[in-house]
Amino acid sequence: MSKEIKSTIIDLGNINVKFIGDNKGKFSSKITNDYQSYEEGFQRIEYNGTKTYIGIGELSREFNKADRDYMAQLLYGIGKANTADTTETNLTLLLPIIQMKNKAKLVAALKEKTFNFKFNREDRSIKINDLLVLPEGYASYYSLDIEDRKGDVCILDIGSRTINICVLENGKIAKTNTIKLGSFDFYSKIKAIENAKGEDFTEEDVQRLIDNGLIKIESKQYIEFLGDILNLVKPYVNLKTYNTIFTGGTSLMLKDYITKLPLSKFKIHQNAETSNVDGALEAAKKVWSNGNKQQ
CATH class of the missing domain: 3.30.420.40 (ATPase, nucleotide binding domain)
Structure with missing residues (x-):
């Protein structure tokens, strides 16, 4: 019997990022790449040689979520949502309804890709096995x-x-x-x-x-x-x-x-603040429990 792949839900919100996996929570969408003399005092992610500090700095002004520099927030969210021994996961993301046409950009960048990064001081390597992208608002219906x-x-x-x-x-x-x-x-x-x-x-x-x-x-x-x-x-x-x-x-x-x-x-x-991720979790269960793979 093949082992069940974990499912991670990430809502890359403009002010807060919400996540569900082994853990559930949220963190500020503020980020900065500016040097910090005491980096241990901050939550951070290191990917492709760049350190990004989470919860300080500025919010993104980019309206289109698929065009935003989202990788640091996404990897930090996956790290927060999952235990250190997680090596692969199915991933569900959310887009504003009008931006669903950009779903293909996310699929091309993330699906069946392995990401090696440093989550605070921990080395992580996680493969995104399959990717489901749901429209915001509609996802809440399932909650x-x-x-x-x-x-x-x-x-x-x-x-x-x-x-x-x-x-x-x-x-x-x-x-x-x-x-x-x-x-x-x-x-x-x-x-x-x-x-x-x-x-x-x-x-x-x-x-x-x-x-x-x-x-x-x-x-x-x-x-x-x-x-x-x-x-x-x-x-x-x-x-x-x-x-x-x-x-x-x-x-x-x-x-x-x-x-x-x-x-x-x-x-x-x-649960107004988390209804999209809550609903996305239920929708993802329906998709992946049937053995479906997103095209």
Whole structure:
């Protein structure tokens, strides 16, 4: 009997990377290749002679995830998700719905490739046996309970750079779309307001400063941002006619205002931040338990 290949799920998010394997968790998408005099104090990956430090530096401004310099984050995520004795894995990645046309780039770069790298101080060698790429938003459908999957469902996956719309009618996809708007745009607006007062903040600073009370956000600013989201969604789907599931990290940021919307049937996903990786894990089980291999 051939041994079962492990499955690793990685969501290369714009603000956080989420992962599931032997372990489950997340880490900041900030990276830097700048020299650090005390490298042992940082999480790091070394690949092809380049050291990349994780959790410090800057977020990527590249919108297209397949064109982003993602390798350090991916290998670090695989390292975090799996035990040191893991030598091969099937891998599931996620792309915004509108970027699924770039799936082939990821397949060519990763499928059936072996990667030798240093995870902090440990030498690792992992082969990506097979690769599954799923659309964000739709992946969350597989994380829903049976009751929430019934009838006509609209999943609104509100992330840091995109809103992924996935409409399913009786379990079948009826329409999908991606809108370029997310919490990063909100942070950019707040940054501009604060810097007009003489500050010198970046988008990376904003949420930390909000959490620490150094930037005060008024309710009307969140309400206006939610209004912007709904106005952009409106041409694609009438939310009043669907069981609407709000998910993604930005839906948690706006939860106090989403819950007051005049919709007939809606909810915020109970695991909104991880619904895509949770659903991707269930979808991957269905694919690989049947012995299928992605083309």
